[in-house]
Amino acid sequence: MSKIYETGHAKNVANFETLIAYIIGYGSIYKPSKVSINIGNMQGQVVKAKDAINELHVLLASLGNAVAAREIGFEPINKLGTRLLNALKATDTPTQVIENLATLNRKLQGKRASVKLTAEEKAVLAGEGKVVNQISTSQLSYDSILDNFDKLIKLLASIPQYKPNEMELKVTTLTSLYSTLKQLNATVVANEIALSNVRLLRNDIMYNVETGIVATAQDVKTYVKSLFGASSVQYKQISGLAFKMMK
Numbered sequence: 360m361s362k363i364y365e366t367g368h369a370k371n372v373a374n375f376e377t378l379i380a381y382i383i384g385y386g387s388i389y390k391p392s393k394v395s396i397n398i399g400n401m402q403g404q405v406v407k408a409k410d411a412i413n414e415l416h417v418l419l420a421s422l423g424n425a426v427a428a429r430e431i432g433f434e435p436i437n438k439l440g441t442r443l444l445n446a447l448k449a450t451d452t453p454t455q456v457i458e459n460l461a462t463l464n465r466k467l468q469g470k471r472a473s474v475k476l477t478a479e480e481k482a483v484l485a486g487e488g489k490v491v492n493q494i495s496t497s498q499l500s501y502d503s504i505l506d507n508f509d510k511l512i513k514l515l516a517s518i519p520q521y522k523p524n525e526m527e528l529k530v531t532t533l534t535s536l537y538s539t540l541k542q543l544n545a546t547v548v549a550n551e552i553a554l555s556n557v558r559l560l561r562n563d564i565m566y567n568v569e570t571g572i573v574a575t576a577q578d579v580k581t582y583v584k585s586l587f588g589a590s591s592v593q594y595k596q597i598s599g600l601a602f603k604m605m606k
Contacts, residue, residue: 367605371565372408374600375572378579379405381596388586395570396579404564404572411561418557422550429501429543436504436540439527440464443515446528450520463511467504501544508537566604573602 379401382389394400444464447457515521516530526532565572580597587593 367603368412368561368565371572371602371605372405372412374602375401375408375576376405378576378597378600381593382579382583385583385593389583391582393578393582395575396582401575401579404575407564408561408572411557411564415554415557415561418550418554422547422554425543425547425550429540429547432540432543433501433504436508437468440467440508440511443511443528443533446523446525447515447518447521450518450522452518452520456514456518460511460514463507463514467507467511501547505537505541505544508540512537573604576600576602 379398383398389398391397441464444457444460447460512530512533515533521530523529563571568574580594580600583597584594
């Protein structure tokens with residue numbers, strides 16, 4: 360379905376270019392008073408639409424890479440939280456303090472982001488405009504992981520007995536890891552925002568009810584119908600070109 364959906368936008372643009380080719384063929388007789396259906400304006404719409412679609416495809420790829428990088432970066436957190444808890448249990452830390460860390464670890468384990476969809480599938484959903492709920496739910500999970508991981512690190516830093524020899528368990532290493540994960544998450548969010556903005560631009564260029572490509576195409580058909588007649592060859596040339604409103 361995603362490929363069909365994305366093809367729909369491209370098909371609208373392709374049909375619009377075909378429409379332009381036909382009316383150019385009509386020569387000087389095609390001289391509408393409505394500026395929006397002048398050939399020059401229509402050619403400008405095509406350029407803008409293609410630029411927006413191309414930028415959207417670039418951002419889709421960028422988002423897919425960012426999502427994949429985030430999933431890879433966050434993957435070790437589950438096991439790491441358990442290792443940290445066991446490392447603390449191996450010290451003379453009071454039981455109540457250990458239980459506080461265990462509580463944070465349980466929250467860390469319980470707030471894993473969903474992995475039902477692959478990075479590519481999530482990126483495709485983003486391109487379709489269907490990504491809002493999926494990303495919102497996922498984003499809350501990643502934000503929760505970061506929040507609980509930060510609390511866990513700060514708790515370990517406050518415990519005098521926690522002095523591991525293993526480099527990967529030291530507070531300084533954990534703090535650095537947290538910063539990396541935070542940046543990976545921020546990169547995904549930035550890509551989501553950029554993609555959303557470009558999608559809005561594409562939709563305005565193509566589907567604005569007054570100035571979009573689909574609206575312009577319908578106006579052109581109406582003008583050609585009035586110019587040559589409903590049964591004319593010219594009108595029959597373009598009347599079958601399909602333009603669908605999509606979001």
